[in-house]
Amino acid sequence: MSVTVSSGQPSPVTDRRSLRLNHWVEQGLLYAALLLAVILVGAPFIYMITGSFKLNSEIFSYPLRFLPRAPTLLNYQRLLGGEEIPYVRQFLNSLLVAVSQTALTLLVSSLVGWGFAKFEFAGKRPLFLFLLATLTFPFQVTLVPLFLLMLGLGWLDTYWAVIIPGAVSAFGVFFLRQNMIGIPDELLDAARIDGASEWGIYWRIGLPLALGALSVLAVLVFLGAWNDYLWPLIVLRSPEKFTFPVGLATLIGLYKVEYGMILAGAFLATLPVLLIFTAGRRQLLTNITLGAVKG
Numbered sequence: 001m002s003v004t005v006s007s008g009q010p011s012p013v014t015d016r017r018s019l020r021l022n023h024w025v026e027q028g029l030l031y032a033a034l035l036l037a038v039i040l041v042g043a044p045f046i047y048m049i050t051g052s053f054k055l056n057s058e059i060f061s062y063p064l065r066f067l068p069r070a071p072t073l074l075n076y077q078r079l080l081g082g083e084e085i086p087y088v089r090q091f092l093n094s095l096l097v098a099v100s101q102t103a104l105t106l107l108v109s110s111l112v113g114w115g116f117a118k119f120e121f122a123g124k125r126p127l128f129l130f131l132l133a134t135l136t137f138p139f140q141v142t143l144v145p146l147f148l149l150m151l152g153l154g155w156l157d158t159y160w161a162v163i164i165p166g167a168v169s170a171f172g173v174f175f176l177r178q179n180m181i182g183i184p185d186e187l188l189d190a191a192r193i194d195g196a197s198e199w200g201i202y203w204r205i206g207l208p209l210a211l212g213a214l215s216v217l218a219v220l221v222f223l224g225a226w227n228d229y230l231w232p233l234i235v236l237r238s239p240e241k242f243t244f245p246v247g248l249a250t251l252i253g254l255y256k257v258e259y260g261m262i263l264a265g266a267f268l269a270t271l272p273v274l275l276i277f278t279a280g281r282r283q284l285l286t287n288i289t290l291g292a293v294k295g
Helices: 012-051 074-081 087-118 124-136 139-153 160-166 170-180 185-193 198-209 211-227 230-235 244-249 259-287
Strands: none
Touching: 012 259, 074 087, 074 259, 087 124, 087 160, 087 170, 087 198, 087 211, 087 244, 087 259, 124 170, 139 160, 139 230, 160 211, 160 230, 170 211, 185 198, 198 211, 211 259, 230 244, 244 259
16 A cells, blocks of 8 residues: 655645636736726716716706716807807817917927037036926916016916916926937937038937927826916906816806806817827827936
8 A cells, every 4th residue: 555645845736726816816906906996087077978968956966876867968058159158269269378388388398408418518507406496386486476577578368478488397398308318429429520500400300309208298288288277367367368277167156156067168178188198198108208217
């Protein structure tokens, strides 16, 4: 009769089963966490969409229902018809401000970032440190001096007062400088030997090689300008010049709040952002960390 002696060590089959079980548990916890995050983030957005098809009386009905009992387009009709506010004009105002501010920010930030990345000059390091220091100040600190400057220039109630201050971005300069500093200097020296001017080097070499970082910065600046509320509220006076965040805020009255119209306007305002992200999501996600590991 033979006797089998156990060594006390787990068999390979047991190890594989244990590893597979641990993998399933980890994957289950990960998907549960992701599902919870999607619900927390997506539920308000879904309610914004469904609420735009409800009347005020149904929005506050109890118990709360995500889907409308009697869907209606009245909120959109009133909003786009301009009964309460000139929403279409304000939507176009926001588009004008966001596109203009994005283009100017890319131009200014790329020029200054290129200078800090590829040129040596007296006071370069102190100036760059001062630029970084401005990132620590909240906008509220500079709000009053900036308002007085706009008042002195006579720009109140004009688009210039909204576009120009936002076109100078310390973050944009820092972000592009970190990216452009990785462009090989040998490539620039070769261009100079071939007779290229400094402007030509910046335009034909610097910008194309920094296209990924420029696209990321463009999305960030556009989103910031598109959703900006405080500064346009301060410098704009005429309803026909309001941006859509300021215009929607006027629907909040002392005795009545047009929640349905506000939700409809907010939903329409998300469409350009979703379109931009959908069209450029691959490049955005690929280049979002460009410059993070460059000195």
